[in-house]
Amino acid sequence: MVGRYKVSIIGAGRVGSTLAYLLKQGGYSIGGMSCRREESARRAVEFVSGGVPCRDNGEAVGDSDIILITTPDQAIATVARQLRGARIDWKGRIAYHCSGCLSSDILSPLAEVGSAIGSLHPLHTFAQPAQTVSRWKGCYFFIEGDARARQVALEMSAALGGKGVVISPQQKPLYHASATMASNYLVSLIWLSLLLWERIGIPFSEGVSALMPLMKGTFEDIEKLGVASALTGPVVRGDLTTIKAHLQALREADKMAWQVYCKIGAVTAELASRNGLLSSQQREELLGILQAANAS
Ligand SMILES: NC(=O)c1ccc[n+]([C@@H]2O[C@H](COP(=O)([O-])OP(=O)(O)OC[C@H]3O[C@@H](n4cnc5c(N)ncnc54)[C@H](OP(=O)(O)O)[C@@H]3O)[C@@H](O)[C@H]2O)c1
CATH class of the missing domain: 3.40.50.720 (NAD(P)-binding Rossmann-like Domain)
Known part of the structure; x- marks a missing residue:
């Protein structure tokens, strides 16, 4: 045909x-x-x-x-x-x-x-x-x-x-909004990360090279292990001390990055908790810290 x-x-x-x-x-x-x-x-x-x-x-x-x-x-x-x-x-x-x-x-x-x-x-x-x-x-x-x-x-x-x-x-609008987040907004998130690195003297081009193995590894893990298993870092470790240090540093460096960190931190807590990587008590504690930061 x-x-x-x-x-x-x-x-x-x-x-x-x-x-x-x-x-x-x-x-x-x-x-x-x-x-x-x-x-x-x-x-x-x-x-x-x-x-x-x-x-x-x-x-x-x-x-x-x-x-x-x-x-x-x-x-x-x-x-x-x-x-x-x-x-x-x-x-x-x-x-x-x-x-x-x-x-x-x-x-x-x-x-x-x-x-x-x-x-x-x-x-x-x-x-x-x-x-x-x-x-x-x-x-x-x-x-x-x-x-x-x-x-x-x-x-x-x-x-x-x-x-x-x-x-x-x-x-269609919901489908497309989701695809926009997974592609275009991912680019924006990386741009924001690179802006922060620029503040500590790492130029954009070098930042891209440095982030690439990390980002590619994450994509490979998502493909091979699944989304929840690809999640590592302080949220899944329940490392609240590190998260508090991040919030302090971001707040002083860049208000937009700080707000994004709080919002996506809450999403990360949800993902970790729904997949049994974070207890409900750890989730509540983490959300409390992120919300308190946002409200202050
Ligand atoms: N780009 C992407 O990554 C992507 C991915 C998936 C879907 N889409 C969708 O695909 C569609 C096209 O996107 P695109 O990125 O290919 O756009 P594009 O590269 O800007 O191409 C649009 C073409 O349409 C022609 N055009 C504009 N008005 C016209 C008219 N009234 N009559 C006839 N031709 C006309 C333009 O001609 P001239 O060159 O002569 O101006 C141009 O060649 C959009 O609906 C977009 O949402 C895009």
Whole structure:
């Protein structure tokens, strides 16, 4: 079935170009690839070694079965309305967008004219298409939409070497907030750690090198041992003296880092306690110290 599908990309930027490249490798044929600027569309077609560069989104749809709208989130609604207004027979086609937060409801103008609609969010970073495809090992795709869109998205996920997981439209904001914490906010947390080290004379670049074995080891432990077993440090040791010393130092050094430490310290206490690594008495004591610090 895969080989019979033709896919058009509306908004062939980082995600659109990368998915088109990988779909082509997976046996799909690529139709029109549109961008606002001609040079962007040409660059995408060159990268994919397939497809037709377009500046007109309606023209890019052509005779494709699957339409992937990979414009920035804020352009998806406009594109859907614009495509609905174009002279296109939508029956038998499936339109998707790739936003993590928005549901497929935003494509309802296309459903009203006969298209199946869905969203397909690849849980992966897409900084540079060439780099992404060179280290591609598949990823999870979080999917929602009508029955046909869900079925075909599951097939596409498998053809892309990944795994599709169906969620509901209502779950998307929570799903995406969670993914944001696990990826973007993790970066922010590391940045904050590096800022603190800068205060004691460790430059950023050296700090990154120093933290890398620690961070990579933590990721490996999470993968091999599970989240709870990967947790080490003063919280699981119930070492309140060390935590008090941290709070004192952070309070003097950086108010934002101190607040973050208190909040994530409470989460860490919860994780440790729920997994039997901290007694309820130790948990209460620790939360008391963190809350008292926060209130003072
Ligand atoms: N980046 C990620 O890591 C990531 C991960 C998962 C999902 N997503 C989702 O994937 C989608 C695309 O993100 P991205 O990072 O690939 O964006 P991007 O690199 O900025 O690419 C967006 C593309 O859309 C084109 N475009 C903008 N408005 C358009 C319009 N009205 N008609 C046709 N083309 C238009 C742009 O063309 P020009 O170049 O000509 O301006 C550009 O090529 C978003 O929904 C995002 O939430 C992103």
